Amino acid sequence: MSQLERFVVQSTGQRQSYYSRFVTPNLVRKLDWSPVVLLSGPRQSGKTTLCKAIQQDLSFGGTRYEYLTFDNQSTWEYATDDPIGFVDQLPTYVILDEVQLVPGIFRALKTKVDENRSAGRFLLTGSAQLSLSTGLADALVGRMSLETLYPLAQIELNVPSASGEHAYVGLFDSEDLERNAQAPLFIQDLLEGHVSTEFLPRPRLERDLAQRLVEGGYPVARTLDVRARRNWHHDYIRTIAQRDIQQLSSVRRIDIIPELARVAASQTSQLFNLSAMGQTLELSRNTINEYVSILQSLYILQYVPSWSNNRLSRTVKAPKLQFVDTGLACSLLNLDVESLWKDRVLFGRFVETFVLQEVVKQLSWYEGATSLFHYRDRDRNEVDIVIEKAGHGIVAIEVKTRATVRSSDFRVLRKLKQSSEKFIAGVVLYDGERTRSIDDDLYAVPLSKLWDM
Structure with missing residues (x-):
């Protein structure tokens, strides 16, 4: 053991x-x-x-x-x-x-x-x-x-x-x-510029990826069947609202927290839009901002700020809103494996959230100083995840649910590489079988590499 x-x-x-x-x-x-x-x-x-x-x-x-x-x-x-x-x-x-x-x-x-x-x-x-x-x-x-x-x-x-x-x-x-502590972890290796292309093909994830999203990472919830897990997640949010938020803040509308969490789940991996969320919930911008900040402090939601440098222009400054656990988000939206798998747009956004949180967890075990961002400009060029390693450069990650990697998938990664003085690596994570070197410091990597040791 x-x-x-x-x-x-x-x-x-x-x-x-x-x-x-x-x-x-x-x-x-x-x-x-x-x-x-x-x-x-x-x-x-x-x-x-x-x-x-x-x-x-x-x-x-x-x-x-x-x-x-x-x-x-x-x-x-x-x-x-x-x-x-x-x-x-x-x-x-x-x-x-x-x-x-x-x-x-x-x-x-x-x-x-x-x-x-x-x-x-x-x-x-x-x-x-x-x-x-x-x-x-x-x-x-x-x-x-x-x-x-x-x-x-x-x-x-x-x-x-x-x-x-x-x-x-x-x-x-x-x-x-x-x-x-020295166990090989993909994100830590990536931050050191190490991407191995020498390993056997990996089986595609396909529907297993949807299963992983729906199950989430809360240990107790993972032991339950679908209906019990959904009830557990709903009770979890109610407990957060009635106990933690009530004790730790001066928020008055405790009753709105479960609905706010549900709306946030539907918007995971999207740019945070205070006005749109406020209109949906019929709450002011200030109230929404306060409530979302509290849910962030309680590890339900996460802001991912926008990345830029002085060589890039037209950068969108808005942060992305991410859920900390995809299983919780799926339960709040009453999504099971079948319904999530069929909704390819929502599935894509949930996979991005899932990958981001796997990155967050691996970074929490990394002893070096890092910061996490997304990149987007006004021309809608975007990279899902940018990791800045203090004093050493950046790693850029794009997430795809396809089994095929296209040349166009690397276009914005190349843009970041050209605009960065210190570019460590750029990766497209995809539901494929092999790690492929596309160009200097640019790779296509199977999603399962995130957790296979």
């Missing part, structure tokens, strides 16, 4: 599945030097399970973590009413789950860390980005390291699973963690 963390999913029966979570090596290394580590990400992405694995298998000088969650009402009330007293009675090493629910605790944690800056003292989890927890951002600056756990990536699903009551034993052996 791989020594990467085995993520546990409880199904409706007694079966358990274990998934390797590729964030684990970076997370464990940061616990070795940082007094506070925050693991953030969407609700139900696996943060609690990963932390409980750490609690079971990782110790500091023989001392293991204790686990507390602010989802527990009495724990939440104690910490909210008396944050200083609550923190004072904490053990030396503790996991605090869902810290965004108690924003008043962060300054108390700062005081405690300043008294004792031992590595790995506090492992925090949160289901909201720092923009919704300004107390955390301000109080723990210079004392805290960050990691993000997204819903399951396809490569995590592709690693052989295991089961058994001792599945967590030896998870954090340092040599195995280091070896797994």
Whole structure:
């Protein structure tokens, strides 16, 4: 069994599945030097399970973590009413789950860390980005390291699973963690300019790709049948609205959140148009902007900004709006494999969203600094994904659902290559069988290369 963390999913029966979570090596290394580590990400992405694995298998000088969650009402009330007293009675090493629910605790944690800056003292989890927890951002600056756990990536699903009551034993052996941290990942190789064309043909994905889109990456949802998964996703959005948004913001129209999420799902991979969305929902531009920003902070939606440089003109500045999980988006639109597969326009946009999120997940495991963009100009030339590697150049990715690659698919990639001082590589991902070198630094690559190791 791989020594990467085995993520546990409880199904409706007694079966358990274990998934390797590729964030684990970076997370464990940061616990070795940082007094506070925050693991953030969407609700139900696996943060609690990963932390409980750490609690079971990782110790500091023989001392293991204790686990507390602010989802527990009495724990939440104690910490909210008396944050200083609550923190004072904490053990030396503790996991605090869902810290965004108690924003008043962060300054108390700062005081405690300043008294004792031992590595790995506090492992925090949160289901909201720092923009919704300004107390955390301000109080723990210079004392805290960050990691993000997204819903399951396809490569995590592709690693052989295991089961058994001792599945967590030896998870954090340092040599195995280091070896797994070096596992070949397509996006990381691409950022280094490495694209191999020497491998056997891969089978086309075809309808299997639609199946992957509909299933999504939330571990629990993946264990359910179609109807139960759809109900789970709808309940998930209602819970976000009634619990997280109500607690973390001053939004009044909580009832509109599920419909807003549905409309956003229908517009994934498109330029974000405040006015059009406002007209659909009969809400003002300011209200739409506020609500979408909150859903972004809760890892439901994502803005992808426009990329440009001083050699390009007529660039469209609008960001694209993307859903973080295609399975959730499909459920909100009542799409199953058959209906998604038949609607080729919507299928194409969902595949773009799917690929973007696979890129986001792989970038979250990459130690170098990167930024994610899209490119579009007023002549409607566009590239779906542009990755900027700080100080080193860009990688451009175009996504196609076809099994055939055309010369015209590389036209805008060539434009970006000519306009960029540092161009690492351009790739057309397609539903084909082989990786082909088209030109210097330009390649056609099967979509499945994103997750095949």
